[in-house]
Amino acid sequence: MNTDELIAALIADLKPVRRLLPPAWRLVGWLAMSIPATALLVATMRIRPDLAVKLSDPVFMTEQLASLATVLIAGWSALVAGVPGEARWKMWAPVAPLALWIASLGHQCWDEWVRLGINGMVFHPDFMCVPAIAMISAVPSLSMVLAIRRGARVRTSTAVLWGSLAAAALANVGLRMFHTEDAALMVIVWQFGSVLLLMALAMLLRNYLVPKKWGTPGRG
Numbered sequence: 133m134n135t136d137e138l139i140a141a142l143i144a145d146l147k148p149v150r151r152l153l154p155p156a157w158r159l160v161g162w163l164a165m166s167i168p169a170t171a172l173l174v175a176t177m178r179i180r181p182d183l184a185v186k187l188s189d190p191v192f193m194t195e196q197l198a199s200l201a202t203v204l205i206a207g208w209s210a211l212v213a214g215v216p217g218e219a220r221w222k223m224w225a226p227v228a229p230l231a232l233w234i235a236s237l238g239h240q241c242w243d244e245w246v247r248l249g250i251n252g253m254v255f256h257p258d259f260m261c262v263p264a265i266a267m268i269s270a271v272p273s274l275s276m277v278l279a280i281r282r283g284a285r286v287r288t289s290t291a292v293l294w295g296s297l298a299a300a301a302l303a304n305v306g307l308r309m310f311h312t313e314d315a316a317l318m319v320i321v322w323q324f325g326s327v328l329l330l331m332a333l334a335m336l337l338r339n340y341l342v343p344k345k346w347g348t349p350g351r352g
Contacts, residue, residue: 233324
């Protein structure tokens with residue numbers, strides 16, 4: 133068999149490859165699936181009766197806007213991580229909104245300490261946060277994993293880290309729409325803590341969520 137025949141044999145059964153959409157458009161698709169699912173679960177749990185008042189509270193809105201910024205930028209970075217050759221700064225972009233989110237929680241905690249002292253440091257068990265955030269983030273997490281799997285397996289750990297943050301942060305936004313616990317320490321420990329817990333779990337399972345090869349665990 134000569135070279136021309138070999139090349140012809142190799143390409144005989146090839147099928148056209150569908151080009152992957154840019155990360156921004158894939159993010160829009162993820163949001164189109166995740167936001168309605170989150171809103172449906174929030175409606176099922178019944179929106180908190182003081183939501184109108186909370187939406188006029190600068191502290192609450194700063195926290196929510198920082199959470200939403202984290203959702204958008206972390207989701208975008210997770211999808212960018214699956215595109216070879218992208219700039220390194222794009223992999224670190226979620227740090228900025230995440231830092232703002234943490235700072236808003238810290239400021240709220242400090243403000244309560246200054247105003248109320250030790251009485252402002254309300255703390256008690258709130259075990260509903262972990263299952264609630266896990267339930268709300270189910271659809272966003274699954275759709276994010278599927279979106280990440282369609283990209284190249286070049287930065288698996290980065291993609292799973294930011295993808296899980298985006299899904300959990302969106303779930304946290306939904307949780308704040310119906311869960312009335314607003315004490316800063318409680319929000320930090322139970323709600324933000326639940327976000328970190330789900331991220332840690334996703335990182336532990338990353339080789340199974342996004343394997344290097346279909347059907348086998350890979351290395352992140």
